Amino acid sequence: IFGGALRLEDLWFAYEPGQPVLQGLNLSVQPGQQVAVVGPSGSGKSTLMSLLLRLYDPTAGRILIDGCDLRDYTLDSLRPQISVVLQESLLFAATIRENIAYGVAGVSPGEIEAAARLANAHDFITALPQGYDTPVGERGATLSGGQRQRIAIARAAIRQTPILILDEPTTGLDNANEQAVVAALRRLAQGRTTFLITHDLSLTTQADQVLYLEQGQVIEQGTHSNLMTKNGSYATLFRMQSALRDESSMVAK
Structure with a gap:
């Protein structure tokens, strides 16, 4: 089982030769730390997620987990170590119980319920x-978007993996569902090395590190408070989103 320490060393990736999508990323993550990856559309956020899942290998540089190159792990040994919660979580035409337990053998009803409680799903179920x-x-x-997302979080919780990847996990949810999902995600991320890929900067304030990507490069890197003090692109976007959120909540009232 992985410890969860992760490093990016001068990481480059291009889908087409000579057109890099990621350029020279460097990052060191301690086990259990949370990293938020933000930036405009097309900045390379989802590509980074694909490399972490080893859907592609780097064009140059490397990704290390617990000091070993990701390419040295077989996919069969890698996938059970990583849980993913996507923007559009894939549920199957099966029962809620079967969806939560999917891919994990010998799960007890108590473990399924515990995972659902962590995911803020037990009450609606x-x-x-x-x-x-x-x-x-x-x-x-047959479920709402918020309910589907909470089932997906319960599925990630029951797998108990050391590494967690969250890709735009609250997109398209109304305010009430978003709050329930965010609370569940914070519990799920506890003690796991977590990558949160998001356009919503209200989710990044508690991250141990924030990477602000633009055109495949890290433009700014630090904690939320560091980046607010720097008053650069991240701070500008955060203030703009906060103002829009305040405005929409005033309209809602």
């Missing part, structure tokens, strides 16, 4: 007529 045995339909069609 038990309110359904069939509870944990409720079928969710193809792609979870």
Whole structure:
């Protein structure tokens, strides 16, 4: 089982030769730390996630986990060490219980319930007529977006992996669902090396490190408070989003 220490060393990646999407990224993450990766669309955030999952290998440089090059791990040994919660979480035409336990053998009902409680999902599940045995339909069609996301968080929780990747996990949720999902994500990330890829800077304030990417390069790097003090691109975007959020909450009232 991985300890969760992770390093990016002069990491470059290009889908097409001569057109780098990531350029010279360097990062050192201690086990259990949380890293937020932010920046405009097309800045390389999702590409970085793909490299961490080894969907692609770097064009140059390397990714190290616990001091070993990611390329030295087989995919079969790597995938059980990493959980992913995506913007559009994939649920199967099965029961809620089966969706939470998917991919993990010998899970007890108590473990499933504990994962659902961590994910803020237990109450809405038990309110359904069939509870944990409720079928969710193809792609979870019978559930709301917020409910689907909380089932996906419960699935990530039950796998107990040392590394967690969250890709835009609150996009498209209304305010009430977003608050429930964010609370669940914070519990899920506790003690795990976590990469949060997001456009929503309200999620980044508690990260141990924030990377602000632009055109595949790290433009700014530090904690939220460091970057607010620097008063650069991150601080400008954070203030703009805060003002828009305040404005929309005033309208809602």
